[in-house]
Amino acid sequence: xxxxxxxxxxxxxxxxxxxxxxxxxxxxxxxxxxxxxxxxxxxxxxxxxxxxxxxxxxxxxxxxxxxxxxxxxxxxxxxxxxxxxxxxxxxxxxxxxxxxxxxxxxxxxxxxxxxxxxxxxxxxxxxxxxxxxxxxxxxxxxxxxxxxxxxxxxxxxxxxxxxxxxxxxxxxxxxxxxxxxxxxxxxxxxxxxxxxxxxxxxxxxxxxxxxxxxxxxxxxxxxxxxxxxxxxxxxxxxxxxxxxxxxxxxxxxxxxxxxxxxxxxxxxxxxxxxx
Numbered sequence: 254x255x256x257x258x259x260x261x262x263x264x265x266x267x268x269x270x271x272x273x274x275x276x277x278x279x280x281x282x283x284x285x286x287x288x289x290x291x292x293x294x295x296x297x298x299x300x301x302x303x304x305x306x307x308x309x310x311x312x313x314x315x316x317x318x319x320x321x322x323x324x325x326x327x328x329x330x331x332x333x334x335x336x337x338x339x340x341x342x343x344x345x346x347x348x349x350x351x352x353x354x355x356x357x358x359x360x361x362x363x364x365x366x367x368x369x370x371x372x373x374x375x376x377x378x379x380x381x382x383x384x385x386x387x388x389x390x391x392x393x394x395x396x397x398x399x400x401x402x403x404x405x406x407x408x409x410x411x412x413x414x415x416x417x418x419x420x421x422x423x424x425x426x427x428x429x430x431x432x433x434x435x436x437x438x439x440x441x442x443x444x445x446x447x448x449x450x451x452x453x454x455x456x457x458x459x460x461x462x463x464x465x466x467x468x469x470x471x472x473x474x475x476x477x478x479x480x481x482x483x484x485x486x487x488x489x490x491x492x493x494x495x496x497x498x499x500x501x502x503x504x505x506x507x508x509x510x511x512x513x514x515x516x517x518x519x520x521x522x523x524x525x526x527x528x
Contacts, residue, residue: 275525277304279311312516317374324369332365339450340468350468353418378512379505386504391496395489402492406483408442408455410476418466421475425463428477444485 277284284307292303317323330344337347348358395402413424415435424435444452455478458464464476 277308277525278521278523279308280315280521282311282314284308284311308517308522309513312513312520313371313374315520316516317370320374320377322370322373322377324366324373328369329362329366332369333362336365341470342468346468375505375509379508381508384504384508386497386500390500391493392489394496394500395492399486402487403484404444404452404456404487405481406444406485407481408444408478409480409482410440410442410455410478412436412438412440412474412476414438414469414472414474416472418473421466421473425466425475439479 274286275283276286276289284304288307289300289303292298292306293300296303296306298306333344333347337344340347340350342350351361352358411428413421413428413435414437415421415424415432417434420432420434424430424432424437442455447455454464454467455476458476458478460478460481462478464478466473466475468474
């Protein structure tokens, strides 16, 4: 028995050492097998994909440290307020909604901080190779993607509203079920009168499909899209700003991807364990 106890303790220690063993070292920062396992589980990724992801994270972390980029409490609070406002909430209500959905608030704040830092890093890299967008590029993009700027003149929806998110989730599963806690109303929405974010949400929802559940005033809402009628192509003058933003984002993504590809080829990366 004593031998078995020693054997099992030794096996447990060996297992702990194995999962915490080094898999790679990137610019002096370690990546363990445990790190890789976590990413594989969280992102449903292969080992190779998880390792690539972690190498990119370590390279970003190294650049953030080099440039002294950070996000303070004021910036985080401002971003939280902005997110809340976009959802017609205040910060306290946003926290309540997320908590009810099982989101850990401390983890959420850390995610917001990481997002701000990554944005600052991307902006710093892209600013070094800013490429002006010409009128010709905007017009050419509009001509190539005219269907992208076609919207229905009206969208018929059934709005399901409730205070209980679980009741709305049940309504999404069975729209014909009668629940006194869920108010259902048919509405015909004019595209020209819609908030751009709501219009984009409806455009990305197929006929017969539900939008995600989102807060509206003191309730939660989901919309079942029934019909999309008519077709209107927005004029070039009306979408110039949107096109310029998209082209700028494409250029920035290209610059950032190229930057990190070069950084990766020049980085000190040591693969310690292949498996």
